[in-house]
Amino acid sequence: MGVTIKDIARAASVSTAAVSLAINNRPGISEKTRSKIRRIAKELHYIPNLAARSLISQRSLTIGVIITDITDPFYPQLARSIEETADERGYSMILCNSDGDFRRERHGLENLMGKQVDGIILSSTFSEGPAIDLLVEKGFPFVFTNRIPVNHPLGDDIDYVIIDNYAGGYRAVEHLYRIGHDKIAIIAAHMTASNMIERARGARSAMKEYGMHCNPDYFITCEYSRRRALLAAKGLLAMKDPPTAFFVQDDNLALGVREAILSSGARIPEDVGLVGFDDIDFAGVTGVELTTVSHRSDEMGTLATEILINKIENSAVGTMNKIVLEAELIIRKTCGHHLKGYVRP
Amino acid sequence: MGVTIKDIARAASVSTAAVSLAINNRPGISEKTRSKIRRIAKELHYIPNLAARSLISQRSLTIGVIITDITDPFYPQLARSIEETADERGYSMILCNSDGDFRRERHGLENLMGKQVDGIILSSTFSEGPAIDLLVEKGFPFVFTNRIPVNHPLGDDIDYVIIDNYAGGYRAVEHLYRIGHDKIAIIAAHMTASNMIERARGARSAMKEYGMHCNPDYFITCEYSRRRALLAAKGLLAMKDPPTAFFVQDDNLALGVREAILSSGARIPEDVGLVGFDDIDFAGVTGVELTTVSHRSDEMGTLATEILINKIENSAVGTMNKIVLEAELIIRKTCGHHLKGYVRP
DNA sequence: ATGAAAGCGCTAACAG
DNA sequence: CTGTTAGCGCTTTCAT
Numbered sequence: 001m002g003v004t005i006k007d008i009a010r011a012a013s014v015s016t017a018a019v020s021l022a023i024n025n026r027p028g029i030s031e032k033t034r035s036k037i038r039r040i041a042k043e044l045h046y047i048p049n050l051a052a053r054s055l056i057s058q059r060s061l062t063i064g065v066i067i068t069d070i071t072d073p074f075y076p077q078l079a080r081s082i083e084e085t086a087d088e089r090g091y092s093m094i095l096c097n098s099d100g101d102f103r104r105e106r107h108g109l110e111n112l113m114g115k116q117v118d119g120i121i122l123s124s125t126f127s128e129g130p131a132i133d134l135l136v137e138k139g140f141p142f143v144f145t146n147r148i149p150v151n152h153p154l155g156d157d158i159d160y161v162i163i164d165n166y167a168g169g170y171r172a173v174e175h176l177y178r179i180g181h182d183k184i185a186i187i188a189a190h191m192t193a194s195n196m197i198e199r200a201r202g203a204r205s206a207m208k209e210y211g212m213h214c215n216p217d218y219f220i221t222c223e224y225s226r227r228r229a230l231l232a233a234k235g236l237l238a239m240k241d242p243p244t245a246f247f248v249q250d251d252n253l254a255l256g257v258r259e260a261i262l263s264s265g266a267r268i269p270e271d272v273g274l275v276g277f278d279d280i281d282f283a284g285v286t287g288v289e290l291t292t293v294s295h296r297s298d299e300m301g302t303l304a305t306e307i308l309i310n311k312i313e314n315s316a317v318g319t320m321n322k323i324v325l326e327a328e329l330i331i332r333k334t335c336g337h338h339l340k341g342y343v344r345p
Numbered sequence: 346m347g348v349t350i351k352d353i354a355r356a357a358s359v360s361t362a363a364v365s366l367a368i369n370n371r372p373g374i375s376e377k378t379r380s381k382i383r384r385i386a387k388e389l390h391y392i393p394n395l396a397a398r399s400l401i402s403q404r405s406l407t408i409g410v411i412i413t414d415i416t417d418p419f420y421p422q423l424a425r426s427i428e429e430t431a432d433e434r435g436y437s438m439i440l441c442n443s444d445g446d447f448r449r450e451r452h453g454l455e456n457l458m459g460k461q462v463d464g465i466i467l468s469s470t471f472s473e474g475p476a477i478d479l480l481v482e483k484g485f486p487f488v489f490t491n492r493i494p495v496n497h498p499l500g501d502d503i504d505y506v507i508i509d510n511y512a513g514g515y516r517a518v519e520h521l522y523r524i525g526h527d528k529i530a531i532i533a534a535h536m537t538a539s540n541m542i543e544r545a546r547g548a549r550s551a552m553k554e555y556g557m558h559c560n561p562d563y564f565i566t567c568e569y570s571r572r573r574a575l576l577a578a579k580g581l582l583a584m585k586d587p588p589t590a591f592f593v594q595d596d597n598l599a600l601g602v603r604e605a606i607l608s609s610g611a612r613i614p615e616d617v618g619l620v621g622f623d624d625i626d627f628a629g630v631t632g633v634e635l636t637t638v639s640h641r642s643d644e645m646g647t648l649a650t651e652i653l654i655n656k657i658e659n660s661a662v663g664t665m666n667k668i669v670l671e672a673e674l675i676i677r678k679t680c681g682h683h684l685k686g687y688v689r690p
Numbered sequence: 691a692t693g694a695a696a697g698c699g700c701t702a703a704c705a706g
Numbered sequence: 707c708t709g710t711t712a713g714c715g716c717t718t719t720c721a722t
Contacts, residue, residue: 002483002715004714004715004716005715005716005717006715006716014692014693015692015693015694016693016694016715016716016717017692017693017694017695017717017718017719018691018692018693019716020716020717020718021692021717024717028691028692029691029692030691030692033691033692045479045482045483047455047458047459047483048459048715048716049400049459049461049714049715049716050459050460050461051396051399051400051405051461051714051715051716052400052698052714052715052716052717053715053716053717054396054698054716055394055396055397055400055697055698055699055700055714055715055716055717056697056698056715056716056717056718057698057716057717058698060396061460062439062460069425070415070421070424070425070428071421071422071425071626073418073421073626075421076415076416076418076420076421077416079415079440080414080415080416080442083415083440083441083442084442087441092439092441092456092457092460093439093440094407094437094438094439094440095424095428095438095439095440096428096432096437097425097428097429110392111437112437113392114392114393114394114395115395115406115407115437116394116395116396134390137390138347138390138392255630258630258631259630259631262631262632263631281416281418282418282627282630285600285603285604285627285633286603286604286607286608287607287632287633288630288632288633347699349698349699349700350699350700350701351699351700359708359709360708360709360710361699361700361701361709361710362701362702362708362709362710362711363707363708363709364700365700365701365702366701366708369701373707373708374707374708375707375708378707378708393699393700394698394699394700396698396699396700397698397699397700397701397714398699398700398701399700399714400698400699400700400701400713400714400715400716401699401700401701401702401713401714402700402701402714403714
């Protein structure tokens with residue numbers, strides 16, 4: 001089918017070795033034959049067969065990325081920055097959606113390893129589980145992003161780039177408290193994932209710290225979908241003693257909660273406060289203006305990719321990269337501070 | 346590094362051929378040796394080297410996808426449905442962002458072909474240009490999605506899945522006319538792409554059909570970004586004789602235009618009407634409720650992937666698949682029909 | 691500077 | 707039913 005170096009060698013009446021040198025611009029060949037070979041290769045529209053190269057070099061120049069769902073508005077930025085950084089360094093990206101399902105995540109992992117990707121960037125929905133064992137055992141280069149395994153025996157053997165989820169959760173609730181809320185509901189999903197666990201932990205810490213009463217009924221875990229979040233919030237709003245504010249641990253879900261609040265006839269922020277997490281692209285749109293916690297997903301992607309490729313290329317095992325990015329509170333209109341002011345320290 | 350069939354063959358004291366048969370569950374081997382080999386393979390955590398397989402089978406079980414930008418809220422659905430459908434059939438997906446740049450698109454194409462992907466799904470930003478020539482010449486399986494080449498000599502040799510952009514554009518403007526608008530601005534980007542060209546053509550047709558006056562100043566082409574669309578709209582609104590409605594050929598840009606209208610102090614839809622295109626996930630959010638034209642991107646992705654894989658697997662060149670999906674107008678609150686009613690037939 | 695030949699991991703002929 | 711062998715396209719010694 002395709003044109004091979006053999007064809008070129010024949011056309012140029014040289015050996016395949018010469019062609020290889022010429023194509024890869026490596027010394028050991030006269031300038032004349034080199035240019036001749038390159039000319040012929042171009043004429044024949046030669047495209048090197050990466051599969052054959054991989055077989056020798058043990059490199060595929062491809063990295064694998066496992067995320068929950070590219071349709072979740074948090075991930076496109078991450079995927080984009082990974083692809084871009086990878087491309088700059090000559091790598092392509094295979095993308096897998098796990099849907100937060102353990103079997104799909106595992107399937108993707110094995111699939112990628114079999115495809116000889118050179119490394120994997122993983123946003124695992126599971127803070128525990130054997131995912132890492134497989135990777136570590138094979139000596140496979142990988143970097144965790146967005147989420148990390150916790151309490152894992154091999155915990156020190158991993159590189160990761162995350163944000164300070166604990167601080168983010170803390171600041172969200174602290175902010176709600178300061179503008180006057182005492183009854184704060186927390187809505188979360190994917191509670192097997194470290195980022196969600198940490199956000200909840202931070203939020204609860206702030207509650208304790210400020211002496212707020214922690215009604216256990218105010219903490220709801222639902223499946224990951226806007227609709228589920230909406231239903232959860234509706235339930236809370238229908239309580240005898242409903243919360244006056246929501247900390248929703250994900251902007252996309254927060255949009256569902258927002259629908260629930262508005263459809264109940266309550267106003268945001270006058271009647272009910274709302275804080276999300278992630279600062280997705282859409283959060284700033286006029287009329288939505290969601291107060292949220294910034295999640296520099298593009299920076300995360302760039303850093304993770306660079307760390308990964310460095311690991312791949314200097315296979316010398318160096319120090320582990322454990323990066324935690326700042327979590328910044330972004331105050332917009334769904335939290336009411338501009339109405340009430342900061343009434344409490 | 347990795348475990349190979351040689352290692353397994355040695356451990357099981359059989360030949361590599363036997364291992365190959367056992368691993369691939371193919372006949373020609375006794376049940377006893379098969380299970381023994383499989384057991385050992387599992388123990389050694391054997392993962393077959395796909396690069397070696399590809400070299401023989403000329404199949405990589407990978408498809409390439411070139412889109413403009415996964416960060417554009419139109420694409421995640423498309424990418425998701427492609428990945429899902431591909432995975433069901435045993436294929437992985439390499440994703441490339443072209444940013445609507447000709448060189449990046451070309452680079453992605455060549456890169457993918459070199460990586461021995463088995464086929465390519467292309468949402469090309471260019472309705473003309475040599476992209477197809479390369480593909481057709483190499484006999485490479487490909488399917489166009491979302492956008493197609495126009496007036497290309499090889500025009501009949503291509504499969505595609507698109508929506509009826511012309512009808513979509515027509516209906517958007519027709520709708521604005523019916524609810525009372527005569528001065529309609531059109532804002533577009535990526536005007537090298539067939540979908541945008543067709544939407545504009547449909548819109549202009551409707552204008553002519555209904556005898557509306559077509560002020561050339563009302564047609565603006567800008568770079569693809571919310572901010573650019575915002576600025577373009579601001580310019581139009583500042584005219585002596587500003588338009589009373591906008592047809593923006595893409596929901597994401599429509600959000601930018603929406604900001605411009607609102608920040609000018611005008612109300613939507615009372616003062617200015619707005620229709621977008623794509624029905625992105627956010628279009629339905631309360632307070633935004635963008636009237637738009639539906640774009641079943643998930644259906645598009647699924648169909649395109651199935652067509653592509655069928656082509657790959659029955660390399661017998663069959664009939665071309667040329668699929669045009671319906672473009673449905675989705676009436677929400679940014680167009681005002683519920684206020685004025687359909688005043689004109 | 692150039693060519694011949696070995697081999698990456700696997701599959702598919704063929705021989706036993 | 708099993709083992710031997712050639713070869714996919716490329717890179718890389720090693721001779722020449």
